[in-house]
Amino acid sequence: MTVQATTEPLVLAVPSKGRLQENAAAFFGRAGLKLAQLSGARDYRGTLVGVPGVEVRYLSASEIASQLASGAAHLGVTGEDLIRETLPDVEGSVELLTPLGFGNATVVVAVPQAWIDVRAMSDLDEVASEMRLRQGRRLRIATKYVNLTRRFLARHGIADYRIVESLGATEGAPAAGSAEIIVDITTTGATLAANALKILDDGIILRSEANLVASLKAPWGPNQREALRAVLGRISAEERARTTREVRAGMPEGGEIDLASLAALHEAELPYGAPKGLDGEIVMRCPAEAVFGLCDALVRASARSVSVRRIDYAFAAENPLAERLLARL
Ligand SMILES: Nc1ncnc2c1ncn2[C@@H]1O[C@H](COP(=O)(O)OP(=O)(O)OP(=O)(O)O)[C@@H](O)[C@H]1O
Ligand SMILES: O=P(O)(O)OC[C@H]1O[C@H](OP(=O)(O)OP(=O)(O)O)[C@H](O)[C@@H]1O
Ligand SMILES: [Mg+2]
Incomplete structure (x- = not known):
């Protein structure tokens, strides 16, 4: 009996559902990286056709952020909003390799349109202080972006508030009476408008898009580095060719x-x-x-x-994406 040497694969985390899924698959496709599911649409693992040493894992966008943080995944596609919300130390644990031009969403502070005198964060500070003084209760903010919200409010010197964690349909919270204001992502603004909410003038917390992200915490052995060069080489070749x-x-x-x-x-x-x-x-x-x-x-x-x-691919001796990451490992 021969014992096969097991070589640890590079784990590539790809969105399995939601808005990022289709665009992410198309992005890899353009780079000549064909995702193959192992055994039909229900298997959440797969491979990259013709690139050995890579295991594809299909996860939700927010799980991808946590797996990059822990080092369970080496590379992944996810929203910058989720990276900044989920990771306590973004700079120390991941490298944002390249923005991907899809999944654009802006994280904003929005208040009821009926609050006509409240236009900026400084007005919000006044509202919060008054609520605390006159009514003895704190302004409630519905959001799933708890960390982004806390940091942003601290930067604006606002402390009199309470976060109501929301798991979805956040824009409905003010009308439902579970919070006064919200922090959520918006793209077209349709959901905010439909719920009679407006964005504060200086209430933009983050402009986000999907990124290709690498984990600094994952184990980067020789096999994984080789697979990294192959994957990023194709991505760079496509980008170089396109531009x-x-x-x-x-x-x-x-x-x-x-x-x-x-x-x-x-x-x-x-x-x-x-x-x-x-x-x-x-x-x-x-x-x-x-x-x-x-x-x-x-x-x-x-x-x-x-x-x-126009050319399809332009391979070169340099592999700028890989070099940037390898220099940090
Ligand atoms: N309206 C949108 N337009 C463009 N990109 C979006 C939009 N909403 C979300 N995104 C981006 O996609 C990421 C994942 O959102 P998506 O709605 O696919 O999953 P989710 O909300 O985390 O999952 P679910 O809603 O099923 O719990 C967001 O964090 C953001 O980066
Ligand atoms: O500005 P708009 O173009 O209207 O898009 C914004 C909406 O899209 C997202 O919700 P999604 O549809 O992903 O539902 P979810 O709240 O369940 O994530 C987001 O949470 C907003 O509610
Ligand atoms: Mg969503």
Whole structure:
């Protein structure tokens, strides 16, 4: 009988439900990372097709935040709001690798629209003090963002309040009489409006979006580091490709062109190096915004033809996301 060497996998935590699920799967898909569920839609574990050493775990967005904090997961996709709410020491326990452009939500302080004189946090401070003095009771704030709320109110010097923990439908609390005001996330503002609530002018606690987050507490052995490089290499390659354009130009025989300064002027690079003689094809890459400037300059430098392409992936020797994380481990 042979004993197989067990190699601990890198644990990648992916949202299993809710708003982040579909977008997260699409994000990995763009990076060429196909999620495969182990045995049908009810199994909460899976793998990444073609990337060995990775175990995918399907969890709720808030569980992902706790597992990154404890080190049970190495990498995960979750909202920054949940990271900042759940982790006592964000900087010391995780690295926010990159924002993902979805799951945008703003954590806000909202009060009844009927409170016409209450527009800012300083007004709220007055309301809270008056309630305490005149009615002998504290302002009640309904929220599931207990820690974010406490920190934000402390920064505004507000101490006369009580938190009523809410597990959902927070916006309904003032009308239901279980709290005077709320702290919750909003995206379109529709739920606040439907419940006759308004955001205080300086009541924005955090602008959040989904992030790719790495745990500093997880065990990062050699196998997990190798899997990390593979996963983040693809993610970087897709991001680099999406934001750059490849420019190919046919240069005339005997043409004279200072490729290095042309490249520098247009934030371009020569990913495959400068050709020996300049008559022939040159390949450059530049940021998408800089592409027409570069094309014009090449034409002025007597290029015979210039074409621009989008590319799917741009792999490079550098792996900036992985390097940033590895430097902290
Ligand atoms: N309306 C929204 N628009 C965009 N992103 C949102 C919205 N609501 C929540 N999010 C983001 O998605 C995260 C998870 O929210 P989601 O509603 O999917 O799960 P949940 O509320 O934690 O779970 P559940 O409501 O099932 O208990 C939020 O913390 C936030 O980062
Ligand atoms: O500003 P809006 O676009 O109206 O979105 C905000 C609402 O979306 C979220 O609720 P969700 O639908 O996730 O229900 P939940 O409270 O059960 O999480 C959030 O808690 C708000 O209630
Ligand atoms: Mg929700």
